Amino acid sequence: MLHFELGQFKEALGEFEQAYKLSPHPLLLFNIAQAERLAGERDRALATYTAYLQAVPDAPNRSDVEAFVAELSRPAEPVRLERPVDRQPDAATRAIYVKTPQPVYKKWWLWTSVGVVVVGAVVVGAVVGTRPHDPSLGVVDARH
Numbered sequence: 001m002l003h004f005e006l007g008q009f010k011e012a013l014g015e016f017e018q019a020y021k022l023s024p025h026p027l028l029l030f031n032i033a034q035a036e037r038l039a040g041e042r043d044r045a046l047a048t049y050t051a052y053l054q055a056v057p058d059a060p061n062r063s064d065v066e067a068f069v070a071e072l073s074r075p076a077e078p079v080r081l082e083r084p085v086d087r088q089p090d091a092a093t094r095a096i097y098v099k100t101p102q103p104v105y106k107k108w109w110l111w112t113s114v115g116v117v118v119v120g121a122v123v124v125g126a127v128v129g130t131r132p133h134d135p136s137l138g139v140v141d142a143r144h
Contacts, residue, residue, distance in 0.1 A: 004031070009039035026055035030065070037068060047059040
């Protein structure tokens with residue numbers, strides 16, 4: 001059942017068929033048909049849904065199964081393979097999806113760094129400039 005829930009329908013089909021061989025319960029036919037249908041095996045799924053309806057004529061999901069039978073009875077639509085057209089994106093598409101490098105002078109981190117340096121220099125200048133100047137600092141009196 002885990003394979004079925006994971007969308008691995010071919011693996012789930014193998015497990016359902018093994019379970020049916022061990023215990024041929026009619027409800028397993030529905031699971032087998034579901035796995036066949038979802039794995040793309042239309043003819044097998046149609047036959048298994050029909051066998052399920054014959055085995056369980058009063059199935060609670062009969063209307064759903066009949067809808068699957070009707071769908072599978074119609075011819076499959078042909079798969080159209082189209083060659084991809086090699087187109088170059090126009091200017092508007094390039095502007096949206098193609099990222100052009102931003103110059104350094106437009107980077108936020110550059111101007112934040114410059115601002116921090118300028119503020120630091122102003123603070124150091126203010127501290128040094130407003131300190132009282134003591135002329136005796138740095139002078140050693142060798143007479144004493």
